[in-house]
Amino acid sequence: MARPRKPLLSRERIVTTALALIDAEGLPALSTRRLAAELGVSGPSLYNHFATKDELLDAVADSVVAQVEVSAFGVGADWRTGLLEWARSYRAALAAHPSIVPVLAQGPGRRPAALRMADAAFGGMVAAGWPPAQATRICAMVRYFVAGSALGSFARGFVDDPSAYDPREYPHLGRAHLLAEHQQQVDEGAFETGLRALVDGLALRHPDRLPAHD
Structure with missing residues (x-):
């Protein structure tokens, strides 16, 4: 045979x-x-x-970056939707492969998918009226936020032993041992809260809402 x-x-x-x-x-x-x-x-x-x-x-x-969705930055799209959808998809891709995040943190270099992602995000923000310098800082900020979120779990930073946190020393950590049990809810909720705060804060600084001299 x-x-x-x-x-x-x-x-x-x-x-x-x-x-x-x-x-x-x-x-x-x-x-x-x-x-x-x-x-x-x-x-x-x-x-x-x-x-x-x-x-x-x-x-x-x-x-890994090729898995990130950037179509929300399409022509005529709202920049807030673009940022929200990009950040969520970006985090999902990195959270699924956290060990590769240190390599991704070095920047896009010559990587085609990473460059396409950067081009779509930056282009979408500039098209929405953000000056190029501000658009660059915003995209960098989102990358920092996403990478930090994907690198580790806040919830799993606490042990699940109820005796580990003496209330005499840590009076506000009486339920910290329960966090690991709710890892996904805590970590995803923290990411979503921060992302929403980031986008809402940026909306207040959009050029269309600022005086011409600002």
């Missing part, structure tokens, strides 16, 4: 496998040797697709 053929090695398969490895074990787990073993190939064969590990990490990071 003919031996079953191995799946063809491709950039997409390498990136998918690398992301799964990073998700499962963190960035330090990714090495050429380990990735090749996961793929069932020899290490040198990876270099036919990616010249360096940094190039591979760029591709992995960009595959």
Whole structure:
């Protein structure tokens, strides 16, 4: 009988496998040797697709950003809706792959999906009347906010042991041990509260609402 053929090695398969490895074990787990073993190939064969590990990490990071939805910044769209939908989609993508966030935090560089995202967000804000300098700062602020939210869980920062927080020392943390049990509700609620406050605050500073000399 003919031996079953191995799946063809491709950039997409390498990136998918690398992301799964990073998700499962963190960035330090990714090495050429380990990735090749996961793929069932020899290490040198990876270099036919990616010249360096940094190039591979760029591709992995960009595959995550490619999941982010930016269509709300379309022609004639309200900038507030654009920011809200972008930030929510951005956080969802990063929260699903938190171990890759440090790579994404370095900026878009030459990554196509990241550059398309930046172009859509910046272009949408400028089209809505924000001066380019302010639009740049707003987009940067959203990135900082989203990345920080995706990196960790506030709720899971507290242990679930009710005896851990002595009321004599921490009189206001009597229910802190319950936070981990409600992680999703707490963390997503905190993100949504902050995002809404951010957008509402910006609305008060929109050029259309300010005197001409401001």
